[in-house]
Amino acid sequence: xxxxxxxxxxxxxxxxxxxxxxxxxxxxxxxxxxxxxxxxxxxxxxxxxxxxxxxxxxxxxxxxxxxxxxxxxxx
Numbered sequence: 001x002x003x004x005x006x007x008x009x010x011x012x013x014x015x016x017x018x019x020x021x022x023x024x025x026x027x028x029x030x031x032x033x034x035x036x037x038x039x040x041x042x043x044x045x046x047x048x049x050x051x052x053x054x055x056x057x058x059x060x061x062x063x064x065x066x067x068x069x070x071x072x073x074x075x
Contacts, residue, residue: 006057010064021069028062 013021032055040051049057 006060006064009061010068013065013068018069018072021065021072025062025065025069028058028065032058032062 035055
């Protein structure tokens with residue numbers, strides 16, 4: 001996964017169709033659920049950034065995507 005700074009992640013989707021934004025939301029949600037259910041993989045102890053950081057980033061990205069989606073659906 002390519003890392004983006006929080007606050008800029010949703011910018012990539014600003015001009016995308018709502019269906020593509022929903023697909024990104026669903027993908028992030030699945031990755032978050034997988035981490036919450038299974039926890040970090042013991043083999044990932046050398047991964048940088050660590051799985052806990054990736055999880056936190058994904059939560060932030062999900063929040064941004066949901067805000068973008070809500071604003072697009074409202075208008």
